[in-house]
Amino acid sequence: MWGPGALRRARALFGRLRPGLFRASGRRGPTASSFSASAEPCRVRALVYERHGDPAKVVELKNLELAAVGGSDVHVKMLAAPINPADINMIQGNYGLLPKLPAVGGNEGVGQVVAVGSNVTGVKPGDWVIPANAGLGTWQTEAVFHEEALMSVPSDIPLHSAATLSVNPCTAYRMLVDFEQLQPGDSVIQNAANSGVGQAVIQLAAALGLRTINVVRDRPDIQKLTDRLKRLGAEHIVTEEELRKPDMKNIFKATPQPRLALNCVGGKSSTELLRQLAPGGTMVTYGGMAKQPVTASVSLLIFKDLKLRGFWLSQWKKAHSTEQFKELILTLCDFIRRGQLAAPACSEVPLQHYQQALEASMRPFVSSKQILTM
Ligand SMILES: NC(=O)c1ccc[n+]([C@@H]2O[C@H](COP(=O)([O-])OP(=O)(O)OC[C@H]3O[C@@H](n4cnc5c(N)ncnc54)[C@H](OP(=O)(O)O)[C@@H]3O)[C@@H](O)[C@H]2O)c1
Incomplete structure (x- = not known):
């Protein structure tokens, strides 16, 4: 800190x-x-x-x-x-x-x-x-x-x-590469998928060959939002309510269970992300939009050995040199120039x-x- x-x-x-x-x-x-x-x-x-x-x-x-x-x-x-x-x-x-x-x-x-x-x-x-x-x-x-x-x-x-550029895409990139050794074809689950960070996660994940399961809050124009996030490269879009239904199992028939969850919300939403994680997977909390604590069930921690981590870009910058931050910015500019990050x-x-x-x-x-x- x-x-x-x-x-x-x-x-x-x-x-x-x-x-x-x-x-x-x-x-x-x-x-x-x-x-x-x-x-x-x-x-x-x-x-x-x-x-x-x-x-x-x-x-x-x-x-x-x-x-x-x-x-x-x-x-x-x-x-x-x-x-x-x-x-x-x-x-x-x-x-x-x-x-x-x-x-x-x-x-x-x-x-x-x-x-x-x-x-x-x-x-x-x-x-x-x-x-x-x-x-x-x-x-x-x-x-x-x-x-x-x-x-x-x-x-x-x-x-x-x-x-x-200087906050949300940097946060998205670091969370995708620093916590789990993901390979093309692996999947990532995130909530608040339509946030600035969430949109960067969708695009960077797609550019890195990762598949995304994206959780959003339901709204009257949900189809419009779904279409927009899919155009960015999102594979699945589900609402918070759908995430709690047994139908979620169908998603995992076609997409590997995620080893990385990105939590922007906290509360019930983060508990649901944990339920979807593969054994040994990591949930990274970087935002607390619901202003409620993360609750992890004892059984998930014992039987799935899940890891709970946090990320703060200010802390990352403190632990890294200005040159490393500059390198991160230039990497992101390359994604932008290639049309992979809007x-x-x-x-x-x-x-x-x-x-x-x-x-x-x-x-x-x-x-x-x-x-x-x-
Ligand atoms: N740790 C770090 O280093 C770091 C870096 C960057 C950002 N952040 C944090 O990440 C979060 C998102 O930032 P941003 O700039 O990407 O935000 P943003 O573009 O303003 O989007 C906010 C998002 O939060 C959702 N949301 C708001 N209240 C919610 C609630 N009660 N339950 C569920 N979802 C809720 C919104 O969903 P709706 O569309 O449904 O309203 C929207 O998706 C913030 O908490 C920010 O502080 C942290």
């Missing part, structure tokens, strides 16, 4: 918000010598929260001042940033990593480099960049970040793919309509990631 030292380091890398942050803007931006572009007066607009609570109540659109670009800093114009459940949890104060308040919301997104400080060698004006770690504060029109807080990303991939279904919402986007991101059965555009 994150210790106080790690938290301090992460905070040091967050967007450089000057103490006068919440005064109305109108002051001039950084000096011309700091920029390779012109230093026009800067009006930064950002979604800021000063206290934890209901996002609809605590998030506000504010004008900020842009900090001066220091030698190791990068001035970034944000292009697009999604609203993910982790962003909501962070604002609510229920996440494993909480930025110092006041904070700008958003952990993921893509921006374009406007200018760099004199010591910056990793990126140049025009490059696309994504956050290197959680907590960057991506819901703002532009910002000055420390070079180490950013990672460059090729700009030949679609904008939505870049904006949603961004999740997205709805673009202009930054000023953030309340509508926040509300939609917390509504059930929306099946579309809200992407703030700047």
Whole structure:
């Protein structure tokens, strides 16, 4: 888990918000010598929260001042940033990593480099960049970040793919390859299969020759969702209710019993995933959307020797080098270029309509990631 030292380091890398942050803007931006572009007066607009609570109540659109670009800093114009459940949890104060308040919301997104400080060698004006770690504060029109807080990303991939690359596809890929030695033809079962992570799991699994059993919540337009997930490469789509029926046995006549289960939900849904796992299999919990604990029956643990594991991308990054994260990002870009990994279904919402986007991101059965555009 994150210790106080790690938290301090992460905070040091967050967007450089000057103490006068919440005064109305109108002051001039950084000096011309700091920029390779012109230093026009800067009006930064950002979604800021000063206290934890209901996002609809605590998030506000504010004008900020842009900090001066220091030698190791990068001035970034944000292009697009999604609203993910982790962003909501962070604002609510229920996440494993909480930025110092006041904070700008958003952990993921893509921006374009406007200018760099004199010591910056990793990126140049025009490059696309994504956050290197959680907590960057991506819901703002532009910002000055420390070079180490950013990672460059090729700009030949679609904008939505870049904006949603640094968290969910990374999580999906690591969970597919790090816990069980799966071979082409093996199968994986997951719940919340229409989530951002779930859609990446479906596509990456298909590209790796793995077969997927995908559990979703029932809804009036279930056929539409089923068709969409099948087009992504899903083999079976079942509802939570169908998963509990004896008919599930029919699926395993044609598909091997899964050795890997990916649990985004918890509660009853995760108990059902465990029931479907092959003996010796692993269930990896990475989300808790139902806000209920994972319950594993004693008999399943004794007679099937199932393994219960957890995954947190922030922890993975802490245990791996920046080069290894970069390699992961480039691997995922290759899947994108080969047409094997598309961004999740997205709805673009202009930054000023953030309340509508926040509300939609917390509504059930929306099946579309809200992407703030700047
Ligand atoms: N551990 C990590 O490193 C890591 C990394 C990335 C994401 N995550 C976590 O993974 C989860 C999904 O993130 P995302 O960005 O992929 O989410 P997302 O695209 O916003 O999708 C949310 C999903 O959760 C489902 N859901 C919501 N409430 C539910 C409930 N009560 N019971 C069952 N399903 C429910 C939704 O289903 P409906 O369509 O039916 O509403 C939807 O499929 C979040 O908890 C996030 O924090 C963890």
